[in-house]
Amino acid sequence: MMSFKSYFFQASIVQMLLFMIMTPSLARLNVQVSSGEINGICSKTLNPSYCVKLLKSTPGTATADLKSLAKIILDLARSNATKTLNQIHSLIPKTTDPKLKESYRSCSEHYDNAIGDLNKAESDFKQGDYFGMNIQASGALDAAGDCDDETEGLPASPSLIKGNQDLKNFCGIILVVANRLKGSN
Numbered sequence: 631m632m633s634f635k636s637y638f639f640q641a642s643i644v645q646m647l648l649f650m651i652m653t654p655s656l657a658r659l660n661v662q663v664s665s666g667e668i669n670g671i672c673s674k675t676l677n678p679s680y681c682v683k684l685l686k687s688t689p690g691t692a693t694a695d696l697k698s699l700a701k702i703i704l705d706l707a708r709s710n711a712t713k714t715l716n717q718i719h720s721l722i723p724k725t726t727d728p729k730l731k732e733s734y735r736s737c738s739e740h741y742d743n744a745i746g747d748l749n750k751a752e753s754d755f756k757q758g759d760y761f762g763m764n765i766q767a768s769g770a771l772d773a774a775g776d777c778d779d780e781t782e783g784l785p786a787s788p789s790l791i792k793g794n795q796d797l798k799n800f801c802g803i804i805l806v807v808a809n810r811l812k813g814s815n
């Protein structure tokens with residue numbers, strides 16, 4: 631007959647095994663974006679070092695799961711593009727070169743479109759439409775490229791050139807996150 635002690639011992643082994651089997655699947659229910667995962671996401675973006683620097687310096691990303699991270703980066707991209715648009719609005723009246731002035735006007739339209747796309751990306755995200763989120767982020771990325779084209783060969787403000795790069799980098803991160811969300815759908 632099995633002694634109470636050995637019964638207890640066997641039961642705790644069973645418990646321990648169950649615990650070891652369950653823990654990884656429990657962890658998966660609320661996937662935290664570890665710093666390894668930030669590196670994994672960023673390695674697929676246009677500018678990995680920019681991405682790592684941005685995500686590691688943004689409050690909340692360290693404890694965020696993939697969906698919270700998506701929300702953080704969508705909000706950041708929109709507020710960043712809005713600030714760049716405000717800079718463009720203040721550049722227009724100060725600019726006397728007619729070609730440059732015209733290019734700023736066109737860029738302000740491209741930024742309006744980009745911000746519209748980012749808003750749609752966020753509502754697609756909220757509805758779980760990660761494919762739509764991806765399409766809209768590509769649209770915003772294209773808008774930054776369009777503004778680059780408008781200012782090509784003109785003495786454009788460095789802040790606008792940086793703004794375009796920032797928008798492209800943000801959109802690149804959103805694209806990777808949307809793809810990951812699609813995968814875990």
Ligand SMILES: *[C@@H]1O[C@H](CO)[C@@H](O)[C@H](O)[C@H]1NC(C)=O
Binds near residue numbers: 684710713717796
């Ligand atoms: C946009 O974000 C980047 C990266 O954090 C930052 O360097 C830049 O100053 C921001 N743009 C504006 C206009 O605030």
